[in-house]
Amino acid sequence: MELRDKRLGRHIPDPARAKNRKAVVDCLRRRGAVARIELAEHIGISPATVTIITSELLEDGVIREERDSPERDETVRGRPRTRLELNPEAGFAVGIKISMHQASVSLTDLSGNILGAETIPVRANRDAPEWIADICMKQVQTIISGSGIDPNLVLGLGIGVPGYIEYPSGLVRWAPVFSERDVPFREIVEKRTGFRTFIDNDANMTALAEKWFGVGRAFPTFLVVTVEHGVGMGLVVNEKLYRGSRGFGAEFGHTKIVVGGALCRCGQRGCIEAYVSDYAIAREANILGPSVATDDPIALEARIQNLIAQADAGDSAVISIFERAGTMLGTGIANLVDILDPPVVVLSGARTHSAKAFYAALRKALENNILAGTDTSVDLRIDSGGDEVWARGAAALVLEETLI
Ligand SMILES: [Zn+2]
Missing domain, CATH: 1.10.10.10 (Winged helix-like DNA-binding domain superfamily/Winged helix DNA-binding domain)
Incomplete structure (x- = not known):
């Protein structure tokens, strides 16, 4: 095409x-x-x-x-x-976010208003990238025709994927949602749709959503930490998204918090994700039983919801799991604050609805680990906008790339 x-x-x-x-x-x-x-x-x-x-x-x-x-x-x-x-109404953007158990498809105008959205169940890691692209495209066409807009006014398609994305080439170097490495997902989607496609790390898209439609309106520099099934980060410095030299910078989730620590799904040890992500929490909870397969996204999601409820109801063993995860993430964010000194940190993603114990431990670790003598009152903001944030991120990505 x-x-x-x-x-x-x-x-x-x-x-x-x-x-x-x-x-x-x-x-x-x-x-x-x-x-x-x-x-x-x-x-x-x-x-x-x-x-x-x-x-x-x-x-x-x-x-x-x-x-x-x-x-x-x-x-x-x-x-x-x-x-x-x-x-x-100068143009419209299609957004797709692929996560472990679903793909979210949306259509937005250039102010980030959502004109249509749909969620499709997928079995990440098991369904082929081509198959995921096909079912997403079917949904995109349905949403566009349902909205009544002229398809010629769709400027492009923004895709958010968790993992290492080589932004300039559109190559997904590694992502937990695909079983293979080096998936040319941008090419796969462009061939099927004919739309110009931009593919980025999902945390970068959240940062762009904040830049265009959130805290970025007031702050030219800010940091976003996403807590989803994994942990991500997006950094905007003086109005510009920082991607690093090869396009996959800011991989906060795979920075090491414990040398030689727990095994991460990236294959290395001691990453923040190996303590904070859903699979890490379920892996610990499996000792308490009942055990779930941590590579089954649907069973994992149900298990996490259950564990959050158990922790909030006062189960001390489950609380200790969330406290450990919160402490790891809070310590990691303290490291980021010491390195970058951002005026504001936004916490975003599905797990902004995690257990109360998780957030209490996170805030405590953050305050305790910021370099002594500096102002310890970090402006930490919680954005629990859910899938709307991703849809806006896709709109922002398309805007950044097509606005001249
Ligand atoms: Zn890792």
Whole structure:
């Protein structure tokens, strides 16, 4: 299938103009609706340049004049000062998130509003990548036709996968959801859909969701730690997602917390995930019984829900399992805070709904392990937005890649 290479905007700007164009869009992303004169002040470019850039963006449909603004104010000459905002209907993005027991498919506009979403059960690690791509695509087509939008306005497809993703090539080097290594998943999906596809580590997509639609509006630098079936991290530094030199940086879940410690599913020992992820918690709980197969995603999910309930009901042996996991993660985050000194840390993912004992231990370990003498009151925020966060992350990824 021929690839539909869509770009948001017909004007191909020269590098200097592209920089200003991006600055205008960034300013509107952070501040919502802004008048032209204020854009010039915030960005530090001349009002004349703002006029040129914004008229191009208006013509391209990337931005629009604010509708029904209650704050639409009057200038001294009595002329209304029109404010500009991003146009959410300039394009649409499809998002897919593949986790251990399900694939979530969504369609969003460019403001991250979800127009349709569906969850499909998959048996990660057992179903072939091609099969997963096929069933996701079927669902994507159903959602697009159900939404009534023009499929030509879909700018691209953002896919989040846990694991090592080589972003520039779209190669999944290793992921617990696939049984093979080096899966060319971007190519597999593009061949089937014709949509431009961007594939990234799922924690990076959460960080992009926060950048465009969450804490990133107020903080140019922040850290996201995701606690799902595994542990991930996304780092945004001065408005830019940090991916490392080869595209798979920030693999916090596989940093070592205990030298020679518990075996991790990546094959190494002592990783944070080997203590905090679902399989690690179930592995410990198996000693208490009843035992479950930790490589069966559906049985694992049911077991974890059960263990959370047991811990919250006061079962001391189960509480000790969650306390150990929370302590490991809290200590790991303390290491990150000492290295990076971020102004805010966001905790995101399905396991933001973990046992109370897990979070109590996490906060305690975080406070106890940050370098003494520094301000120990870390601004830790919990985002339990669930699958919406991933869908927004996909929209953000497509926006970053197609906005010119
Ligand atoms: Zn590992």
